[in-house]
Structures are given as C-alpha cells and as structure tokens.
Amino acid sequence: MASDQRPSYSSIFETVRGVGNLLAPEDFTYYTEIPIDAPESQLVVHLSCMAHYTPHIPVLAQKILQKIGLDCLILGGPENCCGELHKHFKDHDLEKQTVKIAMNGFRRLKPRKVVSICPDCDGVFSAHGVGRMPYQHTNISDLFVEYLDRLKVHMRPVNMRIVTHFHTINAARQRDARNMMTILHAIPSLQILEAEHALGPGIHCQTLHPMPVADQERMFAEARDLGADAVVVPYHSCYRQHCKMQLKYGVAVHHMFNILAMSLTIPFSEPFKEMRLLDNVDAVVEALRPRITQHGYDEKVIRAQITRAIFC
Amino acid sequence: MAESWIGVGPEDKFVDGLHTVAVGRRNIVVARLKGRLFAFDALCPHAQGPMERSETEGAIVSCPLHAWRFDLEAGGKELHGYRGLQVHEVKVNDGQVFLAIAS
Numbered sequence: 001m002a003s004d005q006r007p008s009y010s011s012i013f014e015t016v017r018g019v020g021n022l023l024a025p026e027d028f029t030y031y032t033e034i035p036i037d038a039p040e041s042q043l044v045v046h047l048s049c050m051a052h053y054t055p056h057i058p059v060l061a062q063k064i065l066q067k068i069g070l071d072c073l074i075l076g077g078p079e080n081c082c083g084e085l086h087k088h089f090k091d092h093d094l095e096k097q098t099v100k101i102a103m104n105g106f107r108r109l110k111p112r113k114v115v116s117i118c119p120d121c122d123g124v125f126s127a128h129g130v131g132r133m134p135y136q137h138t139n140i141s142d143l144f145v146e147y148l149d150r151l152k153v154h155m156r157p158v159n160m161r162i163v164t165h166f167h168t169i170n171a172a173r174q175r176d177a178r179n180m181m182t183i184l185h186a187i188p189s190l191q192i193l194e195a196e197h198a199l200g201p202g203i204h205c206q207t208l209h210p211m212p213v214a215d216q217e218r219m220f221a222e223a224r225d226l227g228a229d230a231v232v233v234p235y236h237s238c239y240r241q242h243c244k245m246q247l248k249y250g251v252a253v254h255h256m257f258n259i260l261a262m263s264l265t266i267p268f269s270e271p272f273k274e275m276r277l278l279d280n281v282d283a284v285v286e287a288l289r290p291r292i293t294q295h296g297y298d299e300k301v302i303r304a305q306i307t308r309a310i311f312c
Numbered sequence: 313m314a315e316s317w318i319g320v321g322p323e324d325k326f327v328d329g330l331h332t333v334a335v336g337r338r339n340i341v342v343a344r345l346k347g348r349l350f351a352f353d354a355l356c357p358h359a360q361g362p363m364e365r366s367e368t369e370g371a372i373v374s375c376p377l378h379a380w381r382f383d384l385e386a387g388g389k390e391l392h393g394y395r396g397l398q399v400h401e402v403k404v405n406d407g408q409v410f411l412a413i414a415s
Contacts, residue, residue, distance in 0.1 A: 008367045013379035017392070033358075078378045079358065091376070094365075098377050101359045 006089060013049070013078035018302055019309040020052030020077075022291050023271040028059050032077035040110040045140065046102075047076030048118035049085065050206075053309045054236045054272045057117060060257040061140055063266045068150040073109065080105060082121040083128070088208070099128045107133060115140040119204045119235055122172055139172070141179035141234070144260070148186055155263045157189035162259070163223040163251075164192060165233045165242070167200045180234045180256050187263045197222045198231070205238040207312045216242065220249040230254045240312070243276045272310065281307050317403065317410040323349075326409060330373075332364040335413055339364070340400060342409065343384070345371050350384040351400040351411050358394065373397070 030047055031038070043065070047058045058074055065072050083098035103125065106114045114130075114137045116122055122139050130137040144151065164184065166177035184192055197218040205211045211219075220242075223231050230252040233239050242253045253273070261268050275284045284306055285292070285299070292302055320333045320342060331342045332354055339354035341364050350371065354363050361377035368374070371385040381391040388397035401412040 008374070009376050010367045010369070010374035010379045010381065014381075081378055086376075094362075094376055097361070101377070 009085065009089075012085060013081075015305040015309050016049045016052050016078055018295075018297060018305045020055065021295055022288050022297075022302070022306075023053065023275070024055045025059055025269070025271070028055055030058070030074035030076040032075075032079040034075070034105060034108055038073070038109065041071070041073040042112045043070055043072040043143075044106055044109055044111045044114045044135075045072045045074045046080060046082075046106070046114055046116040046118075046121060047074050048116065048121045048236075049078055049081055050240075051117055051236045052076065054239055054255070054270075056268050056270050056272070057236050057239070057255055057257055060255075060261045060266065060268055061115075061117060063268075064144070064151075064257065064260055064264060067154055067264050067266065068147050070147070072115075075105065082116075082118075082124045084120040084124045087124060095124070096128065099124055103128065103130055103133055106135060106137075111135045113138065113143065115143050117236060119167070119173060119176065119237075120206075123203065126172070139176050139179070141176050141183065141256075145179045145182050148183065151183075151260070151264070152186055154265075155187055156265055158187050158259060158262045159189050160229045160259070160262075161191040161193055161227055162230045162232045162254075163195040163198050163219070163226065163228045165198045165200055165219065165231050165238060167202065167204055167234070167238075169202055173203060176234055180232075183256065183260060184232065187259065190259065190263075193223075193226045193228055195219070195222055195226060195228075200238060204235045205233075205241040207237075207240075210241050211238075216245065220245045220251055223251045224249045230259075232256055232259055240272065240276075243273045244279070246273075247277060247279060275306075275310050281311060284310060317412055320409050320411055323404050323407050323409050330364055330366060330368070333411075335411060338413065340411060340413065341366070342402070342411070343368070343373065345373075345384065349402045349404070349409065351402045352382070352384065352388060353398040353400075356380055357390075357397060363397070 083095040086095035117140050167173040200211050232254050239255045326344050328344050341354050343350045356375040358380045361375040365376050366373035374381045382397040383389050388399040390396050403410050
C-alpha cells in the first residue's frame with residue numbers, strides 16, 4: 001500500500017498519461033491493450049512508462065525500423081508497465097504480477113522479438129525469466145546493430161562533433177554502450193571525440209538517482225572545451241536529465257536515435273527538449289495550453305505533473 | 313441488479329478503508345470511503361489487479377498495478393474511458409451490511 005512518504009502509483013501513472021498525452025505527436029500511435037483481432041506481430045517495441053515524456057524517441061524507433069522495412073507494433077502506457085516502479089517501492093508481489101502481465105501480453109502477439117528502449121525494463125524482464133519466453137527480448141540497440149548493414153545503405157553524412165555519454169555498471173549496459181558506438185561509428189562524417197568525463201552512474205541517469213551535478217557539469221564543460229556540437233546519450237532517462245545543460249553550455253543534447261535519424265534523413269521534433277529549454281513551468285503551460293484545453297485537464301493538476309515530469 | 317441480499321457482517325466491522333469479503337466464489341471489496349459504504353469486485357477488469365489494495369481518493373479507487381481509476385459514485389466508471397469496475401449495491405439493516413451481488 002502507498003504510504004504518506006511516497007507518491008502513489010496513481011499519481012505517477014497519471015503524470016505519465018497526462019504529460020505523455022500533451023507531448024505526444026499527433027501521429028504517434030501505440031497500443032495500451034492488445035486488440036482481440038490484432039494481427040500477430042514479428043516485432044514489438046515496448047514503450048516504458050517514463051519514455052512517454054520523450055515520445056520522439058519511440059517515434060524515431062518506429063520510423064528507423066520502417067526505413068529498413070521492419071514493421072513493428074508499439075505497446076505502451078502504464079498498462080504495459082514492466083513492474084520497475086513496484087520493485088522500487090518494494091511491493092514485490094505487485095512487481096511480480098505486473099511484469100507477468102506485461103510478458104504474457106507480449107506473448108499473445110506471438111512476436112519473434114520484443115525490444116525495449118529502457119534499461120530498467122530490460123533489467124526487470126530479465127530478472128523475471130523473459131529468457132524462457134518463446135520470443136527474444138533485447139534492448140533495441142541490439143536490433144539496430146543486427147540490421148546495421150541495412151541501415152548503412154540509407155545513411156548520409158552527419159557533420160557533427162560529438163561526445164558520447166554512456167553507462168557501464170553491468171554487462172547489459174556495457175553491451176548497450178558498445179552498440180551505441182557501433183551504430184554511431186557507422187555514420188559517415190560523424191566525429192566521435194575522446195572524452196574522459198562522459199561515464200554516467202548506475203544503470204542510467206534518472207530522477208531518483210541522477211548523475212551528480214558536479215559530474216554532469218564536468219561532462220558538459222569537457223564537451224564544450226573539446227568543441228563538441230553535442231553530447232549523445234543512450235537512454236531517454238539520460239536525455240531527460242541532461243537536456244537542460246544545453247542552456248548553460250551551448251552543447252546540444254541528443255538521444256542516439258536523433259543522430260541516427262539525421263543520418264537516415266528522417267525529420268523529427270523534440271517536444272520534451274523544446275519544453276525543457278523554455279526553462280519555466282509557466283511558459284511550458286502556456287505553450288501546451290491548446291492541448292491542455294483539448295484534453296480537458298485541470299490546470300493545477302497538470303501544472304504539478306509538468307513540473308514533476310519536465311523539471312525534475 | 314439482483315434482488316437477493318447477502319449478509320456480510322456487522323456494520324462496525326467495516327471501518328474506514330477497504331475490506332475483502334468472500335461471497336460464494338467471488339471476492340468482493342467492501343469499502344468505507346468518505347463515510348459511505350461501497351462494494352465492488354476484488355479484481356480489476358483490466359488485468360485482474362488486486363482491488364483490495366486500491367489507492368483511494370475520495371470515492372475514486374485506483375488499481376495499484378496500472379492505475380485504472382474507478383469512480384464508485386458513478387457506478388464504477390473508469391476515468392480514462394476503459395472498462396468499468398463491477399460495483400454492487402450495499403444496504404445496512406439492523407446494523408448488518410448486506411450486498412446485492414450483480415452477475
């Protein structure tokens with residue numbers, strides 16, 4: 001049960017739904033529940049709860065896959081929560097039930113592969129026996145590496161100098177970091193600069209355990225001093241923490257999919273970053289007002305949600 | 313709505329909060345919220361989450377698994393437009409709580 005000392009599941013999931021709806025592109029479609037008549041899907045992209053704050057990332061994942069002829073179905077929303085949140089709050093029975101629901105949901109689509117974009121989801125699914133499921137579950141970076149030859153056919157030069165931020169706390173994160181480098185190294189003209197201070201803490205950067213401010217400052221100061229155009233990050237959570245540094249250091253923050261999309265000439269916008277760089281919750285509420293009105297959201301409630309999700 | 317009333321215990325047993333009672337093969341949550349008694353299915357219609365562990369906000373109960381939210385004062389309507397929660401009629405007679413279990 002929720003206690004006074006922690007936010008409720010309801011308040012967290014309502015923030016995911018509320019802010020996710022405000023930031024989602026009009027053409028972004030994903031399933032919260034699998035329709036009874038849904039076709040079997042060879043490839044399922046699992047959209048983690050917090051990734052709803054950065055919807056351009058799953059949108060790009062889908063467009064990149066389409067570029068190489070891979071259709072996918074996206075399952076997302078709190079309805080497909082991996083259970084990480086319940087794990088975090090030590091509700092292990094709820095965690096077990098939640099992750100089982102998610103994995104069985106994937107199984108019903110009879111996919112060959114389920115790919116996630118979140119390292120927390122990867123961890124929870126692995127811990128709960130996703131390896132025994134009749135589908136393969138991997139981080140999406142594995143899939144992009146698997147299809148790198150197909151991606152290369154479409155790649156165009158990206159004339160940027162970048163520093164890559166990464167995490168190495170366990171074998172899975174090390175593999176993601178290697179995958180990111182493999183993908184980025186394949187992009188013509190992209191210059192990847194050697195940096196000493198780009199290693200992030202833990203599994204990823206996030207609200208509860210962010211990269212320490214001093215380390216973050218050091219990473220961006222180094223990137224600026226190296227003449228980098230951008231710091232490129234592997235995860236949506238890192239992207240959320242670091243976007244604001246663009247204001248202070250003038251070094252752009254990009255998710256790795258952004259760079260890949262640039263190379264594949266896939267246009268995109270970044271609603272989370274656009275809002276975060278306004279650097280003021282009032283300005284964000286004004287910018288989002290048409291959609292707040294469209295969805296009929298209570299302004300006081302949505303303002304608190306925006307503050308939590310965008311200015312964390 | 314069924315007209316067969318089933319006794320589930322004395323009213324003072326159902327203090328503020330959520331209580332699970334077995335009625336035949338079904339588990340039913342009897343909730344006292346804002347001083348009022350409500351009764352509803354113990355399984356969330358989404359994925360059979362444990363509604364006896366709902367988070368409550370007034371007469372709104374929220375499944376702890378994925379936060380489907382149900383307004384008990386609106387017949388169990390789900391507030392995002394999903395499937396509603398089955399609610400049951402409650403009455404108190406001579407200090408005893410009775411439920412009419414909907415099929």
